[in-house]
Amino acid sequence: MEGLKSNFTIKELPAAERPREKLLRKGSKFLSNAELLALIIRTGNKERTAVELAQDLLNLYGGLKGLQDLSCEELKKINGIGTAKAAQINALIELSCRISALKNQKNDLVSNPIQAAELLAAEMRFLKQEVLRVILLDVKNKVISVPEISRGGLSSSIVHPREVFKEAIRRSSAAIILVHNHPSGDPTPSADDLSITKKLVKTGKIIGIEIIDHIIIAGDKYLSFKEKGLF
Known part of the structure; x- marks a missing residue:
């Protein structure tokens, strides 16, 4: 008898636990930081789902605050974060800062x-x-x-x-x-x-x-x- 599988892709997770479906059903406010970040990086690697990869990033750099000023090279230190994912995260952070600035200044x-x-x-x-x-x-x-x-x-x-x-x-x-x-x-x-x-x-x-x-x-x-x- 095969042992229970310990790692799942996002598609293998129950529908209710998938970040995109959860967001569409409940709204973005009900997602954790890791789940929101997973929607940006989209895919994980052979060992980790996108959510787990996102959580690895948050753990390594001390949460969202720690991601704010990271370069693409620093983001790529996490196994599974390549150039494309690092650029996506970097772009998201910069866009968030600009939106925040506009809200504050208006x-x-x-x-x-x-x-x-x-x-x-x-x-x-x-x-x-x-x-x-x-x-x-x-x-x-x-x-x-x-x-x-x-x-x-x-x-x-x-x-x-x-x-x-x-x-x-x-x-x-x-x-x-x-x-x-x-x-x-x-x-x-x-x-x-x-x-x-x-x-x-x-x-x-x-x-x-x-x-x-x-x-x-x-x-x-x-x-x-x-x-x-x-x-």
Whole structure:
């Protein structure tokens, strides 16, 4: 008598347990993270179903948060994740980030540091390198756009006032808020942070676009230059 089979393909699973059928019957909210990811990678390998492969990925990198900044090469470290699957996962993560950003920015009113931090915290708190973004505001403090200005840290060699204000001028912004992240998890401003902020505030006064705050996002913490009296 043959022993019980220990590994199944998705098609061999009971219909009620197959991710696609489950989603169609109940809705996406009833699927686990592994099941949702399995729908993206579609197939497993000889030893693991797509769901098990997805769970392997989540276990190795500490859940969804750990997948956020992985390269295709890092994703391919899992046996069964080749170039195609890695590209699909990478594309999904980037698309999710962009959709999240659009939801956060649409018709938002930013009138205090907490609102400014919350607008970008979800997508910036776990970045592995420093990124500077600018919240462009109209005369009623509604968000016009949130362009990315630079990557790699704040210094005069990377951040030039021309780049910071170019989009603000083009979009007729009344004011802007600077936002950048500290991958270290410490929101304390560096000497470069303080220096470039003073330079940008001075430039804003000259061209008539006020910088009303500079927010540093560091993990679950944030620091407001305005609240700390650093302007």
